[in-house]
Amino acid sequence: MSPDDAVLSFENVTKRFGQRVAVDAVDFALTRGRTLGLVGESGSGKTTCIRLALGLERATSGTVFFRGVRLGRSRRSLRPVRKQLGFVFQDPYDSLDPRMTLERIVGEPLKIHGVRRSERSERVRAALSDVGLPDAPLDSYPARFSGGGRQRIAIARALVMQPSALLCDEPTASLDVSVQAQIVNLLLSLKQARGLSMIFVSHDLGLVRRIADDIVVMYGGRVVEAGSAAGIYERPRHPYTAALLAAVPGEHPRRRRITSARRAIGEASGSPAVDSEPPAADVTGCVFAARCPRADRSCRTTRPALELLPDGRKVACFFPVGEEGTSDAASGPADGGEVVPAVPVGPLSAHMQGAAGVSGGAAVTSGVDVSLD
Amino acid sequence: MSKKRERPAGRRRIPxxxxxxxxxxxxxxxxALAAPLFGNPLHENLTNGLSVTGMPLGPFSKGYVLGTDTLGRSMLSRLAYGARTSLFVAFVSNITSIGVGTIFGLVAGFYRGFAETVVMRFTDIGLALPYVLAALVLATILPSGITRVIIIITALFWAYPARLVYGEVLRLRGRGFVEASVASGASGRSTIRSHLFPHLMPMLVTYSPLNAASAIFFEATLSYLGAGVNPPTASWGNMISDGQSALSIAPHLLYEPGLMLLVTTAAFLLVGEGLKVLNPDLTRLSWLGA
Structure with missing residues (x-):
């Protein structure tokens, strides 16, 4: 991607909180008109990236650029950028002031950026209809709305300034599953209608798959893999990405077999169990080494750089998945079929004991014990 | 108001x-408002206001329902003017001390950094001061009068609300709607005005009667010690002080202003307790800090 295509780019951005590194020398860019899925488990630094872009945190080092302009530190210099950056936070019960009416909530950015009062109600009304709340009374309070309704209000607030980019920080994570789809569909249609560039932070890979064009996978504050969404879903190269994808439940019965196979391998290759504390600043080597089955001594001493592979993928790994020349069924571009094993088993063998506790047809636990030879 | 409409009906009973x-x-x-109806509090009626032996008149004497003091002044009138003093001090010092405390708490909690360190260390000092001693020291360097009382009370009473506001602001500034306002480009002032202040109001309103009770009590203490309202201006505190010397001959000089002080302070505390019931999350507020 050429740099002038970048709406928002992170260049070597590091954010430390005391001894902990939340974001560690991160490099990625949001391309105009595209949606970037920022994925990773809790504590991987996804949200911190969004907060850095919004100026809610200041980078310890490195720079965030918005359309080629360096994000300054002062509020005055951030103002024009903030006008162009809409945002949606995770929890709509927290992000809307319970003591404000809809008109004041959605109209707040307008007020901040000096839009005349007479014009405001009209634009608030328009923004609310855009998010599917055309009849919401402007003098009502957020308490009247459900989670989905509140998130729509938050999206209306994000869009009322007609921004060029939208940053969504897990906008569906605190919503009911049935409502999640509505919100994602709303974001998709808004994006198409307005040509918005969007960063969509999520740990839900199923959702990201629906909405993202590009994917950036973060682990322990670092970008471990980046590339097109289609490519990454079909053929993850970083062991962590592979493990993460393997943990996604199947979406379709026909895929279930493949997914469970993936899961077995995924569990073996470093379970994405939550380890929410960011790693200490003095970790040398690969941040994923401790949980990675492919790691050898070099992974623990030297940090792999994010390198561009021939297929356009960027991976920070010395031993990317699918490069040993073993049973590499998935090598080459995905040939149309959904059912392609994404991760070659390689020389691993997994013994599973006491797999999957299933009750009443619903998979409650998958207490899989795995041992490696 | 539309705000009231949103509340579920009948959820809140007035305690x-x-x-x-x-x-x-x-x-x-x-x-207090009716004070002028009860005569001149400074009139020393040495002929009819004292007994033949020159003693103060007791309660229910002719012309003096609550008796007179050692100078033959009407106790009823003095108590009424004393009520004016007390309520005036309570009202003004409440605004000044809570106002100063709120500003400091907001600045420290919202802007953090150096301001936070400085303000909160001063707050610690303010909370640790021995009130009476500090007040007496201040009284020696300030010109006397009711303004002095208000300045002293403000200087000693701002720290507790500052601490309360600071804690609340720290909690609020992590809330999504505050961050959303900042991320939209709002100035600190506008975020404070539109998001923080409205959320601080219930706490401040609940705290103010408690603060007023303390202020009235403290004004009386200062006047009792001679560091407050100057005689001959009536204050319950200096009336108690006067009454003390005549305790054996005219106990009403002591218990009348004492009772007024007690009842008024208690009334403020009752109002404060009632407001706490309306805001259950504020039960941590307590009278006289601590």
């Missing part, structure tokens, strides 16, 4: 403490 305390306060205020 009896609020009714009782409020009623007493209204009566005390009416008493």
């Amino acid at each position: 009896p403490t609020l009714v009782v305390g409020g009623t007493i306060l209204v009566l005390v205020m009416a008493f």
